[in-house]
Amino acid sequence: MSYAVIKTGGKQYRVSPGSTVTVEKLDGNPGDTVEFAQVLLHGNEGQIEVGRPLLEGVTVNGVILRQDRGARILVYKKKRRKNYRRRQGHRQYETTVSITGISN
Numbered sequence: 001m002s003y004a005v006i007k008t009g010g011k012q013y014r015v016s017p018g019s020t021v022t023v024e025k026l027d028g029n030p031g032d033t034v035e036f037a038q039v040l041l042h043g044n045e046g047q048i049e050v051g052r053p054l055l056e057g058v059t060v061n062g063v064i065l066r067q068d069r070g071a072r073i074l075v076y077k078k079k080r081r082k083n084y085r086r087r088q089g090h091r092q093y094e095t096t097v098s099i100t101g102i103s104n
Helices: none
Strands: 002-008 011-015 018-024 033-036 039-044 047-051 059-069 073-081 084-090 094-101
Touching: 002 033, 002 094, 011 018
Parallel strands: none
Antiparallel strands: 002 011, 002 039, 018 094, 033 059, 039 047, 059 094, 073 084
16 A cells, blocks of 8 residues: 655645545645646555656645535633733634555
8 A cells, every 4th residue: 555745734744545535725626637646755566766756757646525614613802900902803714635556
């Protein structure tokens, strides 16, 4: 079973063909193909290739399933004894991608 570690949106994800992953927002509509060129590690049947820092010629392909927003995060600010309180909500934009393959 092959797998790869990709970098997107400042985070790293371990992916394999057939898996789905939710990443920071990517440009595109549902049904569009996306290619991840920043591959840090590729493993295939016991053989592991590690990039320094990236692997040359290895890409991960996927299809955008959904453009969505994540769960609500509440942000509180407070200063004691000053009667200062603020509450703000935030929902991050996310993209759900289905991984179709890893090409060398």
